[in-house]
Structure formats: C-alpha cells, structure tokens
Amino acid sequence: MSPTQTNGHFETLVVDDEPTAGVSGASPTLCALAPVGLLAELTHRCPLQCSYCSNPLELERVNKELTTAEWVSVMEQAGAMGILQVHLSGGEPTARKDLEGIVEAAAKAGLYTNLITAAVTLTRPRLEELVKRGLDHVQISFQDVDAENAERIAAYPGATQKKLDVAHWVTELGLPLTINAPIHRQNIHNVPRYIQLALELGAQRLEIAHVQYYGWAYLNRAALIPTYQETVESIEFVERERERLKGMLTIDMVVPDYYAKRPKPCMGGWGKGFMNITPSGKVLPCHAAETIKHLKFDNVKDRALLDIWLNSDAFNAFRGTEWMREPCRSCAFREIDFGGCRCQAMAITGDARNTDPACALSPYHGEMVAFARAKAAEPPKPFIYRNPRNVPNTAKPEPRPLVPAE
C-alpha cells in the first residue's frame, strides 16, 4: 500500500530537528520556501538586567513598538506563508499587556507558540489565560540554581522563588516546560545541579546554553568567558547525563564557540530556516544582524513578511554560498555550517564575509581562542548590566581588535 515500505519493513521513519528538512526538494511554491521558525521579540523592556543578554546594545524604546494589530497581522502572515513555530521573546514578552491577543492570533494561524520568559512578573491567572488562548510551551530562564547568585546575575532580588512558582504552574496546567540555563564562568560549576532542578520541576527539556557573545554579552566577555577546562568538563558531563536521562529529560546544549574547532551553522544558514522580528518591526535574518552596519532591514509596517523573506537585500546578502570567500568557498563543509556566524565574523574580524573565527580554518581563530583563555585566566570584570542607563557606557570601543595570523 505504501511506496515507503521495503521488504516488509518501513524505511527511516522520523527525521529529527532539521530546521529546513524537506524544504529544498519540495515543490517550488512560495510556502515551501518559508522559514519554519519565527523569533518575535515583542519588546526590549525587561525586569532583569543580565549582562549576558544577546539583545543589541541600542535597546528599542517602548514608543517604537509595534501595535497589537501589527503583531496580529505578523502572526496571520506567518501562518499563511508556512511558518510552523513562533517563539515569543524579548526582552520580557509578558511586559506586553496585549500578549494574550498576540498568542491567540498565533494559535489561530496554526503556529506552535512558545513563550520565552524570565517569569518574574507572570501571575497564575495570566498564565491560565494564555493557555486558554492557545499557548503551547513555556521556557523559563534560571540565572543560577543558587538563588543569591542568580539574583546578582539578573540584578533582581526575589527572582528565584517567582520562577519556581511559575514553573510549577506550567506543569500543573499540563504544558511542557523548558528550563533555560545560560552558562558562563559565574555559574558553570552548577551545571549538574541545573539538571537536577529540571528533573525536580518535571521539565521536558533543559537548555544548557553556553552564552553566545553578542550584544551585551560581547561587551561583558571578560566577566563571562569560562576557562577551557571548565568548559570541556561541563560538556562531557552533560553528554553523559543526556544518555542516562534518555526518555526522561531532553537536554539540548549550545556550546561556546570561542573554544570550538568548527563553527556553528548559525541559524541553520542565513535566510534559510528562521527570521527574527524586533520590537519595532524590523525583520532580521538573526537577532544580532543589525551589528552588520551596511545591511538595510525592512519593516513589517512597510512590506509583506513573505516579500521581505524572499526578496529583501538583507536576507539575500548571505543566502547560500555565493557570497563566500576562502577558506569557506572551497570548503567541504560550506553547506553544513555555512561559514558559521556572520555577526561574529563582523564583530571579531571587522568583515561579515569572512569565515567565522570560531572555525579553526579562520586566520583569526588562534587570536580568538587566546583572547578567551586570557580573559578566563584573569579575575572576572564587574558586570555591565543590561539596562538603558548603561547604554552610554557601551559606546567605548573594544580595547584591541584582533589581527589575523600569517
């Protein structure tokens, strides 16, 4: 009966977690070319002030934010063009009083809705209402498992108990829960206890997310980068635990690429599987893309989402492999990692078309690793907390740009 059956057995049944699996070979309808995921940064307002935040240094102001009707339109367009999942993030998405209406529009458009929240200001009645409107999944960040340190990192006293309360409500309401653990030198020793916490809270999923150095995190590298040894030990530990906890807890790990040999396939490839919309409606190929100053970004207020995705200059700038230079251009991995991250290439080498220096083939790689090792060996610098008051402090240039190896 089925063409997929051979010798009485079924062929491979499930392909896991491939952002664009099945897309490239699909029929060339517009829908098939749409991204699968949308990161909606509803606001840059946030009660927390974490120095590892990857938001841009120039936080967008509340009076620039899209209206409810504009976000509703975004969700409708997203569903119609074939986007499958929306991640409601920020800043703190619950700072939007109209979050309920946005969730409802997303759910009606057929999107799988994921709320990425700090959870410190979320009440139980509000969470119940969000679930009623169609919320599918909640992700809560914990800045550490030690309450005191967590609250120092976030500059928010009393955060931990509030997060625990919300985590319990999420599971009581039957929603899947992800614990997000942003890992850096000031909490990396607690990776084992994060796993314990996720199990005790009944989470389906734990993200051990080593900090990626964009935005505020880039500015705070000397406060955040762990040592090579701590990093390797924690990664090995997580890999063992992942095997032991099969079927009980999904552990996803984002590894710190300053110590990597190969770059991450950032966003699964530029303009390939994901798009990001800022609070004011700018549509970006990734949340850090505005650091590439020569790119011009379209706004959902001016242009249809599908048109932006397919035709805008910013999305086409680094699509595919045509834009590449050596060593990417002739590399066997060019369609696997797409040369890594354009924003990291920009931040560290000064040119977004260069190979991501996380790649061992980049002439800047040795310098980058040496920088990370040197910073990790020094006592941590004080945090520059992420808040509008500190924006002027961010204007100082990086003390020393890296130079390529011979």
Place this chain on the structure above:
Amino acid sequence: MMAEGTSPGRLIVNQETRPFLPAYLKLRHDAGRGRWVLLAPERILTPDETAVAVLKLCDGKKTVEEISEALAKDYAAPVDVIREDVLELLQGLADKGYIKA
C-alpha cells in the same frame, strides 16, 4: 530551592504498551511543504507517511500488538515484521519524550 520530585522513569515499549502522544505535541499537515510534521517544544519532527500511520493509532487505548495487527492488515505485511518496526519507532520516540503510555 529544590522542588518535589516528579520525573518519570524511562518508558520501555513492548507489545502490551498502550502508547499515546502527549498533549503538547501537535501532529499536523504542513501543506506548503507537502508533508506531515510533529510540532514539539523547539523541535519539528518530520514523520514519513508510514510513521504518521503509526502515530495516528497511538490513542492510549490500543496496545502495540493491536496497532501492529491493524497495520499488518492495511499494509498486507507479516505482523512480526511490522511489530518490530513499530517497537523500534516508538522506543526511539519514547526516548526523546515524545511517546507516553
């Protein structure tokens, strides 16, 4: 700050298991790409046609044996072979937390 322990053990799928998809997974047709998708937290699984046929029978009432018999009939294939496939599929999904019983 630790909470009450609630985590379940690993589910071992056998003939008597009555598997179901937890409510937080959504099996839907992805019209634009002409395929089925299983939407999960920060994951998109793409089951093929036969996997979809298996998943649609996972209602928490039918056992793996009953599911295998139904599929064996539909696909005109020996139940022993089909059962083996179904067990392998469901154990793999259970290990990712996508099948409960």
